[in-house]
Amino acid sequence: MHHTLTPQQKAIIESSGDLTVNAVAGSGKTSTLIAYAGSRPPQSRILYLAFNRVVRDEARTRFAAAGLRNVEAETAHSLAYKYIIRNSAYKVNAAGYKPRDLIRILQLPTVSARHGDLIMANHLRQYFSLFCNSAADLPEEVDYAATLRSNDARNFVRPVIKSLQRQVGLLYALMDRAEIEVTHDYYLKKFQQQCPALPYDYILFDEGQDASEAMLDVFLKQTAT
DSSP: OOSOOOHHHHHHHTOOSOOOOOOOTTSSHHHHHHHHHHHSOTTOOEEEEESSHHHHHHHHHHHHHTTOTTEEEEEHHHHHHHHHTTTSSOOBOTTOOOHHHHHHHHTOOOOSSTTHHHHHHHHHHHHHHHHHTSSOSSGGGSOSGGGOOOHHHHHHHGGGHHHHHHHHHHHHHHHHTTSSOBOHHHHHHHHHHTOOOOOOSEEEETTGGGSOHHHHHHHHTOOOO
């Protein structure tokens, strides 16, 4: 380390077992995590989970500069990609599906409201993302209508909620069978549903408060410190 550690940082580094740290931006979280990783046995397998690719890439540079070759820096999606997509039959639709794509793929039923099919498809897209990022086992376990701010949106969704739930399940099944290209949301959900046992002794979860429920579910089930 090139600077003196604060008492709070020292307490974190010298701790054992699971630990949650509440710190504001610019308070030295990454520096603390680097020092924490450096204080662990050199044979330890350490995973650093970042909120996004930019943070991950910066962390990789900083861990490497500190000589910590036993630390792997990943995002939730890059980790899920390794487990689900790599060496599989899946193809990723990086841009995701537009409402008209979903109407065509799922042959969505006609809805009486003006532009009802497009509105339905847009809700389907949002519901699918919400489900995939949740810890729920089934779409109907996620209260999609409760997430809508507009009364008009809620009034549209309530009568068709069962249909939406079926279509979310069907869309997931089509991706699961590799009959259509998968989305980033899909393979994160698939990763969570597989309940993977990650091969690490320590997991450093940066900005954990911003993580999806799906990724938190994976993280909290690990035996790593």
